[in-house]
Amino acid sequence: MKILVLSDSHGITGLMADVVAKHANDMACVLFLGDYERDCDEISQKFSNLVFYVVPGNCDFSSDLPEELTLEMGGKKIWMTHGHYYGVKSGHERVQAAAEARGVDVCLYGHSHVAETFNKNGILFLNPGSISEPRGYGGKSYAVLEILGDVVLSKIIEVKG
Secondary structure, eight states, X not given: OEEEEEOOXXXXXXXHHHHHHHHTTTOSEEEEOSSOHHHHHHHHHHOTTSEEEEOXXXXXXXXXXXXXXXXXETTEEEEEEOSGGGTTTSOSHHHHHHHHHHTOSEEEXXXXXXXEEEEETTEEEEEOOOSSSOOTTOOSEEEEEEEETTEEEXXXXXXXX
16 A cells, blocks of 8 residues: 655645556555645645645644544554654654554654654654655655555655745
């Protein structure tokens, strides 16, 4: 099972639409980690064959969506949060503690616009970076999760645009 993970589009949807189109036939679903949930509304209308799961970010004012989601996929428990409530720009301690408390296999977060992936205490942590406004040394990026039985693989993909 493959899952497309996007975050922090901030109203710039062209590249996001291109990425979804590129992977539309290979992915079980799309997970969007906030900062401009309305971008996902727009994109999802073009790809009715895909299910989109969305959490709001700190720029998604007056959102009706839940602040975080926990999903069961491929026998794995995946927790989605934007990350701003867990201080991910200044460290991983709070998001790690929250993920451990929830007993998840995968923790997905955005907010910092910095792509990164690491394992800690049996949990895969993944920030796909920003599809529109990257920070740090990397470029615009997204990620693909692949669940193969007991193994969860992650790949951050940098894009031009």
